[in-house]
Amino acid sequence: MTVFWLSTIGLVVLAVFLLWYIISDSKTNHDDALRDELNKALYQDRLEELSEEANEGLVDNQQDLEQDLKQSLLDDIPEQTQRQQTRISSKAVLMLSTVLIVVLSYGMYWYFGGLNKVQHWQEVSSNLPELSKKLMPGSNEPLTDDEMQDLTLALRTQLHYKPNDSTGWMLLGRIAIANRNVTTAIDAMEKAYRLKSDDGDIKLGYAQALMMSQEEMDQNQARSLLTSLMQEEYVDIRVFSLLAFDAFESEDYPSAIKYWSVMQRMVGPEDARFEMLGKSIANAQERMKGSVVPGQAVAVTISLSADVVADNNASLIVSVHTADGSPMPIAAARYPLGSFPRTVVLDDNNSMIEARKLSSLTDIMVRVRLDSDGNVTTKQGDWYGESQPAKLGDTVDVLVDKQY
Structure with a gap:
């Protein structure tokens, strides 16, 4: 933000300098002096002419004519006060123009330039670490819709300057998943995965994004990622959740029941999710029983x-x-x-x-x-x-x- 204000001040100073240069052009500063020199030269020429005419006997009242010539020269010289007034007038115009430039520049930016939005953008960008914590697994403070928009803005700003930040791409992908934005979710998670393919959280997020796609190739890639995660020493419960959902959608009810049962053992009866998993298992069992009609399937x-x-x-x-x-x-x-x-x-x-x-x-x-x-x-x-x-x-x- 400091760079922005310094640059605007520089532009305003440049505009004032150009205005000053135009108003106080060096040629206009010497107009009075040039006129005085010209009058003096004309005066000397006329005196020489009068002297020659007097010698030739063409004029009788040489002194009177010289006196008139001197008076004409004095009348043509601007008075000192008039020159002072002219200089004061130029300074006043310059000062007034400077004030107008400053007021109009910053006033129009404040009105049309979205100053409040820029300030909000800067505040959100500086608050990125705190907002990111709420998006991490295990956080007990869910993001509001406004916070989600703020976090998206802050992440896109950071990723513009740090395109190799795998964590930033992962967080952006999670926001897109939460908003059901399939294209953004897959793109962001794919960038994170390319930068850090051995990270379990990134691999799981990429699989979750691919599961949202309607393309069979994407879904097969998601299953491949989940299968590789199943080979890890520690398997995140979210892996089983995605596998169970995929199996249920594919009408592979025995596999869905198996994964949900594993999840039940992982969370234990004390967890509020245990009962919900039990309902899912019962639903799959009913689907499995009712899926075969004797003599028709x-x-x-x-x-x-x-x-x-x-x-x-x-x-x-x-x-x-x-x-x-x-x-x-x-x-x-x-x-x-x-x-x-x-x-x-x-x-x-x-x-x-x-x-x-x-x-x-x-x-x-x-x-x-x-x-x-x-x-x-x-x-x-x-x-x-x-x-x-x-x-x-x-x-x-x-x-x-x-x-x-």
């Missing part, structure tokens, strides 16, 4: 053998076939990889042909494949498994243990 429980090494970016493809093992599926669905064992449910909404619904079958078999490249027509290197023939409406178990 099939529940498939999938597990992996110990030999399977699954790519975190792979997709899970589940297809229902006629009991004779026909390669053409009657119904199929693609899911994120998730965790295993897991249960998925297929019904008429997953039918491949409108004229032949899944519910029209009686005997079925199920195939499961881990698609590693996103192309269903290529199978080289993919792991797969298939069930024994079963009845529609039964729960079918499939072990993925073979590789193409």
Whole structure:
């Protein structure tokens, strides 16, 4: 702020100097002296002419004419008081103009320049450490909407001057997540992650931002980040929370129940979150029970053998076939990889042909494949498994243990 005011003072001083230079131009300061010199030269010339005319006998009253010439010279010389008044008038104009420049410059800035906003911006920027503490995990003082806006302004200011501040980008990403601003959240968290990819909080924040995206690639990357966090010596409870939410949204109810159960053990019965987690588990159990309609849907429980090494970016493809093992599926669905064992449910909404619904079958078999490249027509290197023939409406178990 000091630099700003010093620069404005410098500009005002420059404007006053230019005004002074214009008003007191050096040529105008010598006008009176130049006129005096010219009058004197004319006076001397005229005296010489009168002398010559007198010698030639052209004039008889030389003294009278010289006296008139002297009087004319005196009349043409400005009086001292008049010159003093002129100098005083110039100083008055200069002083008044200086005052007007200062008053108009700062007055117009105060009225049109957003001085209050600039001062607020400076105050918010200086208060960044205190506001940042309220955004950190474990803080008992939630940010108000106004404080959230102030913190965003302060962070953007700091990041303009310090673009390599990973913590600043992480905090900006958390604000965007809280405001459901997906684009800003992902961009900010990605910058933080590129600057400090080994930081657990940043990695978790980046995964949370990616989970908000509707793009499958972003969601798969989020799952990959969460899986890597699961390998750490200490696993943050928020990792399990995100995994549970993702599993529930993907209708992988057994996995959601598993993660919420782990969270319950972590917080303990004394924690207020314990009861809320219990309700979530009960909700998932009800969804799992009601998801299979006898004779109209099939529940498939999938597990992996110990030999399977699954790519975190792979997709899970589940297809229902006629009991004779026909390669053409009657119904199929693609899911994120998730965790295993897991249960998925297929019904008429997953039918491949409108004229032949899944519910029209009686005997079925199920195939499961881990698609590693996103192309269903290529199978080289993919792991797969298939069930024994079963009845529609039964729960079918499939072990993925073979590789193409």
